[in-house]
Amino acid sequence: xxxxxxAKIFVTLRPSVLDPAGTAVQSxxxxxxxxNVESCRIGKYIELTLIAPDEKTARQNxxxxxxxxxxxxxxENYRFDLIEVESQxxxx
Amino acid sequence: xxxxxxAKIFVTLRPSVLDPAGTAVQSxxxxxxxxNVESCRIGKYIELTLIAPDEKTARQNxxxxxxxxxxxxxxENYRFDLIEVESQxxxx
Numbered sequence: 757x758x759x760x761x762x763a764k765i766f767v768t769l770r771p772s773v774l775d776p777a778g779t780a781v782q783s784x785x786x787x788x789x790x791x792n793v794e795s796c797r798i799g800k801y802i803e804l805t806l807i808a809p810d811e812k813t814a815r816q817n818x819x820x821x822x823x824x825x826x827x828x829x830x831x832e833n834y835r836f837d838l839i840e841v842e843s844q845x846x847x848x
Numbered sequence: 849x850x851x852x853x854x855a856k857i858f859v860t861l862r863p864s865v866l867d868p869a870g871t872a873v874q875s876x877x878x879x880x881x882x883x884n885v886e887s888c889r890i891g892k893y894i895e896l897t898l899i900a901p902d903e904k905t906a907r908q909n910x911x912x913x914x915x916x917x918x919x920x921x922x923x924e925n926y927r928f929d930l931i932e933v934e935s936q937x938x939x940x
Contacts, residue, residue: 760886766893781894781918788916790909794852794897801858801893802873805886817882825876 758807761814765836767827768799802826805841814838850899853906857928859919860891894918897933906930 769775775797782796804821808814818836827834861867867889874888900906910928919926 768893768895778894784917785913788913790898790913792899792909793913794899795895797895799893799895801860801891802870803860803887803889803891805888806882807884807886817884821877821880821882821885824880826873 758809759811759814760805760807760841761811761838762841763802763804763806763814763818763836763838765802765804765818765822765826765834766799767802767822767832767834769797770831770833773831799832800826811838811840850901851903851906852897852899852933853903853930854933855894855896855898855906855910855928855930857894857896857910857914857918857926858891859894859914859924859926861889862923862925865923891924892918903930903932 777798778796781798782793785793785796804818806814806817808817815838818838822834822836823829869890870888873890874885877885877888896910898906898909900909907930910930914926914928915921
């Protein structure tokens with residue numbers, strides 16, 4: 757049996773890494789009059805649906821996808837939420 | 849009294865809008881051997897700390913920041929989570 761999962765993946769720069777995009781957005785917000793913004797960090801938000809036999813396999817898949825492609829392990833951290841969307845009978 | 853809030857903002861393309869970046873990532877994952885990925889959509893994840901007198905004002909600020917700058921209302925949707933980080937006495 758195959759199960760469909762939805763993953764919400766958050767890729768963020770490590771705290772020690774400078775974030776020029778975030779700094780630029782913060783100064784843009786300041787120009788719009790928002791002086792009350794203390795910090796702004798920008799990352800990637802990825803919504804992905806995948807088919808897997810069980811949750812453990814889905815999590816392993818996501819870990820290796822993030823390590824290999826979705827996040828740069830040198831400068832980025834990632835975390836994800838995983839929910840079961842629908843279970844499908846029959847061969848994948 | 850001023851309160852510090854942390855906002856987690858999710859900016860995603862509207863479902864009707866094509867997502868070339870997501871499609872490219874999905875085909876990249878396929879080349880890595882992940883044929884079990886059914887869909888992939890990529891958006892922005894913004895972590896922002898701001899000072900506001902109360903939650904209602906903080907939410908209003910975030911709405912206008914998103915409308916004016918952080919999200920393109922024509923092709924993107926946004927939503928955010930807001931948590932109180934610390935309350936500060938004294939003048940902002």
